[in-house]
Amino acid sequence: MSGRLFVVGLGPGNPDQVTPQANAAVAAAKFFYGYKPYLDRLQLRLDQTAVSSDNREEISRAKAALAKASEGETVAVVSGGDPGVFAMAAAVCEAIEAGPEAWRDIDIEIVPGVTAMLAVAARIGAPLGHDFCAISLSDNLKPWEVVERRLAAASEAGFVIALYNPISKARPWQLGKAFEHLRKTLPAETIVIFGRAAGRPDERIETFSLGDVDAGKADMATCIIIGSMETRAIPRGGRHPLIYTPRSLASQ
């Protein structure tokens, strides 16, 4: 008996940024698996059950959800933002590949969402207006040398860089080290955006220059966007400047 598994992106956290498709998946599911702060966003009915787990337990969470679905149940794994961007969709795929053959018969529906970098960018202008990349700064799952190599390649080639998972209690130094590394290839005046809780009441969006940005001001819920050499600010009296990356290259 093969059930159904939704992998749902709840967006950045503002209910106005949750798609109807995500709400329909949440309404259809009976069992919910996720990191507690994401589960807390849901208003579940009495016949729906939530099982929360810590944010570093993605694989065991994916396995538990797949095991429940394989009993014939309708199950949802929830992520903030988009589940395909440094979130649960890849963990579910990994668990399916390594798991019992029967899990391949489960009906998997991945529901995309507005990922953090898009929400942060929208609040400040269009910093992702030209070629960009997204890098997870977590070295739990890849060596730090790979992170440094990717930061160098992306900045040298002129990509705007969005950093996910910038810092945590267990990974306190990586973000500072990343800025240090980027200072080798990018000028000190490069614009850096710290976006936290975009679109939520406790939103905090701040801009710095690469030369004096302080990694200590970020936390694990911050999405960081580092401009390219083309990224610029439009001053506006009494308002936050608009930050954007032009669609065309002035130099190169």
Add this chain to the structure above:
Amino acid sequence: MSGRLFVVGLGPGNPDQVTPQANAAVAAAKFFYGYKPYLDRLQLRLDQTAVSSDNREEISRAKAALAKASEGETVAVVSGGDPGVFAMAAAVCEAIEAGPEAWRDIDIEIVPGVTAMLAVAARIGAPLGHDFCAISLSDNLKPWEVVERRLAAASEAGFVIALYNPISKARPWQLGKAFEHLRKTLPAETIVIFGRAAGRPDERIETFSLGDVDAGKADMATCIIIGSMETRAIPRGGRHPLIYTPRSLASQ
């Protein structure tokens, strides 16, 4: 008298993937500016006016919308997907920077959306499950050498690559050339995904290998995802394989 300008992301095209925030912006605006296929998605009231323009007229469209907003009107510029990803948000910023001082007083609200690569990825698994980049293949606004340099940098550093604007009548050879270029750094068996109209009734999602992919099968509405050396397929009897990029590095 300064008005209000929404820059709205309508998502990939399925109404279930439009956020309530985007619908609210559409309900609030009186004048709409956009590429006709995006305007055609709206169900406007009799008191709302749509002004369509061709898809290569972003700057003149942005200027017209800003001029209308500066008369005190509430205006919406609409994009498919997310307006900050190779779409209208950067064009609006460019027009503001180059335009009359008064345009800086216009209340700008950018409404993010589900961008094409997220919608395509969700339909097939989690190909963007690890570090990735997005590159516009249009060389209308940047020299082709820059595109090639970025393709090389991204593929050598292990990024999954999403290509936007892959092909058009005016740009018929670029995608084939990009594949040719990528074959220098990536193995022939690298997974390539062509995603068209994700989530819409005419959806077409196909996978190929880099060695034998045919650029001629793409059109301007196709979003292309090129896996890294880590991207893999999980065969599933009778269903499309799940394609995903693991969160951890097997090799490197």
